[in-house]
Amino acid sequence: MEQRVCGSNRIAGCNFAIYPMTDDFVQVIQSALKEVDTSKVWMETTDIGTCVRGRITHIFDVTKAAFLQAASTGHHVVFNATYSIGCPGDTSGDTYMAEDESPLNAANSQTIHQEAAGMFSLYPMGGGDYMDTIYSQIESMKQQGIEVSSVHYATRLDGDGNSIYNGLEQVFTDVEKNGSSHTVMTVTISANSPSTKGGKKE
Amino acid sequence: MEQRVCGSNRIAGCNFAIYPMTDDFVQVIQSALKEVDTSKVWMETTDIGTCVRGRITHIFDVTKAAFLQAASTGHHVVFNATYSIGCPGDTSGDTYMAEDESPLNAANSQTIHQEAAGMFSLYPMGGGDYMDTIYSQIESMKQQGIEVSSVHYATRLDGDGNSIYNGLEQVFTDVEKNGSSHTVMTVTISANSPSTKGGKKE
Numbered sequence: 407m408e409q410r411v412c413g414s415n416r417i418a419g420c421n422f423a424i425y426p427m428t429d430d431f432v433q434v435i436q437s438a439l440k441e442v443d444t445s446k447v448w449m450e451t452t453d454i455g456t457c458v459r460g461r462i463t464h465i466f467d468v469t470k471a472a473f474l475q476a477a478s479t480g481h482h483v484v485f486n487a488t489y490s491i492g493c494p495g496d497t498s499g500d501t502y503m504a505e506d507e508s509p510l511n512a513a514n515s516q517t518i519h520q521e522a523a524g525m526f527s528l529y530p531m532g533g534g535d536y537m538d539t540i541y542s543q544i545e546s547m548k549q550q551g552i553e554v555s556s557v558h559y560a561t562r563l564d565g566d567g568n569s570i571y572n573g574l575e576q577v578f579t580d581v582e583k584n585g586s587s588h589t590v591m592t593v594t595i596s597a598n599s600p601s602t603k604g605g606k607k608e
Numbered sequence: 609m610e611q612r613v614c615g616s617n618r619i620a621g622c623n624f625a626i627y628p629m630t631d632d633f634v635q636v637i638q639s640a641l642k643e644v645d646t647s648k649v650w651m652e653t654t655d656i657g658t659c660v661r662g663r664i665t666h667i668f669d670v671t672k673a674a675f676l677q678a679a680s681t682g683h684h685v686v687f688n689a690t691y692s693i694g695c696p697g698d699t700s701g702d703t704y705m706a707e708d709e710s711p712l713n714a715a716n717s718q719t720i721h722q723e724a725a726g727m728f729s730l731y732p733m734g735g736g737d738y739m740d741t742i743y744s745q746i747e748s749m750k751q752q753g754i755e756v757s758s759v760h761y762a763t764r765l766d767g768d769g770n771s772i773y774n775g776l777e778q779v780f781t782d783v784e785k786n787g788s789s790h791t792v793m794t795v796t797i798s799a800n801s802p803s804t805k806g807g808k809k810e
């Protein structure tokens with residue numbers, strides 16, 4: 407394993423995968439991705455998942471759109487992702503930092519109204535004053551109608567899919583702005599689950 | 609969101625979920641979990657996933673068994689997990705630290721021979737001398753026949769499911785032993801994928 411040294415490059419990245427719980431999972435993934443414009447991000451897909459890299463705006467724009475498009479099929483779909491910034495390791499995708507900030511999929515995503523249940527954990531590993539930032543973003547999510555609760559090792563979010571992703575993008579962006587040189591955020595978002603919302607089914 | 613302060617308690621925990629890509633996902637999950645003895649861990653299941661807490665040995669024993677049992681159905685199944693130690697936040701499950709070290713599911717798991725493709729990232733957030741530990745564990749995984757490669761933000765593992773989990777348990781245990789006061793490891797493991805192994809399907 408080659409050691410990756412954290413650098414000053416501010417390219418963001420995300421390893422993500424979409425899991426449609428249906429026999430037609432290949433078709434659900436492919437048809438969802440066909441609706442997503444990925445031209446402002448570097449992208450690589452393997453048998454395990456997809457990696458996108460570029461500006462924070464576009465990383466969230468693309469991943470949000472992929473989830474919402476897949477969820478809009480009505481199947482039970484789970485989106486899993488790790489967002490990273492501050493540890494580029496190499497330079498693949500650096501040219502995508504030249505793209506402007508205008509998100510390509512926001513308009514389409516806005517048309518998809520999807521209830522979702524999410525969970526995120528933030529790992530700011532490079533200092534910075536992040537606790538106040540996180541608290542204020544959590545407050546802002548609540549004001550946008552997201553139900554926020556604490557679970558083991560994570561924060562749970564229930565509400566509209568677009569609002570959840572916007573909240574996640576905002577908290578990630580703000581932690582980075584407030585001086586964390588290396589930040590990682592893990593996210594799981596579920597839609598159309600047959601289980602009771604928030605219900606323990608032990 | 610209540611702030612969780614890292615403590616000295618060495619209870620480990622794992623938020624995990626199993627995603628069977630089939631219409632019968634509920635049945636696959638339920639029948640897999642029925643085969644797993646969880647009596648040495650604290651456990652809570654919600655609509656988003658399951659949290660188990662207790663000794664490192666049992667956390668890995670239970671999660672490995674859950675994945676292998678689900679994968680042995682032959683369906684395309686993905687296991688996703690975040691393992692944590694050093695940030696208990698509360699005391700639920702502390703009584704489970706009194707359990708002995710004998711894993712309850714190891715014998716059953718050993719009978720399941722399952723090719724798998726995994727990806728993990730380690731976030732040692734509490735100091736300690738961990739880079740040498742990680743390198744030496746990676747070497748040890750290779751000697752057990754696991755194919756190890758670097759991908760963006762993660763290390764990829766290809767090989768036998770039991771060997772992959774044993775390698776992950778060893779690296780997590782050793783990082784903790786070597787002084788990291790708070791360690792997080794994210795894991796994604798896929799079995800029976802219709803996509804080509806390791807193949808980029810861009």
Ligand SMILES: [Ca+2]
Nearest residue numbers: 428429430631
């Ligand atoms: Ca069917």
